Amino acid sequence: MSTQSAVATQPDTKQRILDAAERLFAHEGYNNTSLRAITGEADVNLAAVNYHFGSKEALLEAVFQRRLVPLNQVRRERLEAVREASQREGRPPGARETLAAFIEPTLAFRESAAGAGEFSNLVGRAIIDPDDTVRKIFLHHIEPIFQLLFDTLREALPDLPPEKLFWRVQFSLGAMGHTIHMRATGDDAQKNGKFKCLPHGIISSCDAASMTDMLLTFITAGMEAP
Amino acid sequence: MSTQSAVATQPDTKQRILDAAERLFAHEGYNNTSLRAITGEADVNLAAVNYHFGSKEALLEAVFQRRLVPLNQVRRERLEAVREASQREGRPPGARETLAAFIEPTLAFRESAAGAGEFSNLVGRAIIDPDDTVRKIFLHHIEPIFQLLFDTLREALPDLPPEKLFWRVQFSLGAMGHTIHMRATGDDAQKNGKFKCLPHGIISSCDAASMTDMLLTFITAGMEAP
DNA sequence: GTATGTTTTATACACCCGTTTGAAACGTTT
DNA sequence: AAACGTTTCAAACGGGTGTATAAAACATAC
Numbered sequence A, B: 001m002s003t004q005s006a007v008a009t010q011p012d013t014k015q016r017i018l019d020a021a022e023r024l025f026a027h028e029g030y031n032n033t034s035l036r037a038i039t040g041e042a043d044v045n046l047a048a049v050n051y052h053f054g055s056k057e058a059l060l061e062a063v064f065q066r067r068l069v070p071l072n073q074v075r076r077e078r079l080e081a082v083r084e085a086s087q088r089e090g091r092p093p094g095a096r097e098t099l100a101a102f103i104e105p106t107l108a109f110r111e112s113a114a115g116a117g118e119f120s121n122l123v124g125r126a127i128i129d130p131d132d133t134v135r136k137i138f139l140h141h142i143e144p145i146f147q148l149l150f151d152t153l154r155e156a157l158p159d160l161p162p163e164k165l166f167w168r169v170q171f172s173l174g175a176m177g178h179t180i181h182m183r184a185t186g187d188d189a190q191k192n193g194k195f196k197c198l199p200h201g202i203i204s205s206c207d208a209a210s211m212t213d214m215l216l217t218f219i220t221a222g223m224e225a226p
Numbered sequence C: 001g002t003a004t005g006t007t008t009t010a011t012a013c014a015c016c017c018g019t020t021t022g023a024a025a026c027g028t029t030t
Numbered sequence D: 001a002a003a004c005g006t007t008t009c010a011a012a013c014g015g016g017t018g019t020a021t022a023a024a025a026c027a028t029a030c
Helices: A002-009 A013-028 A035-042 A048-052 A056-088 A095-112 A116-128 A132-156 A162-189 A208-224 B002-009 B013-028 B035-042 B047-052 B056-088 B095-112 B116-128 B132-156 B162-189 B208-224
Strands: none
Touching (some): A013 A116, A035 A048, A056 A116, A095 A208, A116 A132, A116 A162, B013 B035, B095 B116, B095 B208, B116 B132, B116 B162, B132 B162
């Protein structure tokens, strides 16, 4: 009785907190985002976070939970589709299609749910974030699907020793996380000259689709290297 | 008169602060390291940092300065050696030797100066650190040598459009930074189960030399992809 | 309309941060 | 020994943090 009315009653404050937290965590990082900034942006009282979620860390957990569960389900389905196709046709799965099954949903997801774009930035940040809190929570959520990716890649590249495969996957994650993060902070940074590294200052193909294509080409080649 | 005696007199406190800061910045990150932690580890008074360096940010700058200037000189020499050899022999420079000229000195440097190992961890962190303070100072130091790397790679891969080259270099930096950071925090993390991602829990070839070799193989293949 | 449970609000708490200050300790020079 | 510039020290400042609390506002049920 209490729970029912509660769920029906609470209009959006929990949602608004999640949205604001997602955006700020992705943009500023977990440690650099204060609860006051979140509640200010969400236009709710400061104490609302601790009331609805318990703590700042639990809020981060909830932010991940909301998006990562459906996202991982899509990844799982695509990865298993790759495996089944390979078994049906009696060939090992392709490295690129395996990696794409893991990476592309993040992109597609980006344009599906409104505001989910911020989340994929958060994921990119979470992969490489030096902070332990973020990594710990994120890894816990992604571990099973990561295992499936690893297993499928083992079939795709049977000649590669598992240790090497492990590190090559890490290389790929690093490249992916760094790139997403650059894109995330780069939108406003382009004007501030953050991309000075590029000699002649022109970055044309910065859209998500071509980025993913470039990234996949890069890490697939690295993965298939002798 | 004042400066001379000052340089001769001050025994080691500036040095000790630099060492402690280097270690802690590399291990915990810039934002997560307090001046009290640094001065505590260096066994100096809290005010010593602001007295000798002016501010926490200036201390970070000094930490980079101390190691990055000689390191970049080595990188520059090696990159120019690659270019001269290619010109002398009338062939384009090799992608791998170019990348090695940039990456390997960090490794060699690691085993040269005592305690410099911490620094290469800091560099790895700086590459991917989402925090603006760290990135800004680091990029400022590395920009000229980065430009040289880029130009040499342009010669090594003349058919690759500059935009693609730019992003592939970014992929490489991301892979490199993430890997160094994993190694840095992984030493004690291995016991704490941080490497759960690896299925059967065995990470044998984790030494710096074979890591560098694997990384170079990976990013060279990615760089040379069609 | 009163009672009950849920949510919001304002305020306060304890803690940690980077930085500043003014006096004490030190070493060197005259 | 006296004077001076340099370095150390303990203490405090102002500000920001996550969290806790008690009263107020609200919605629902009897």
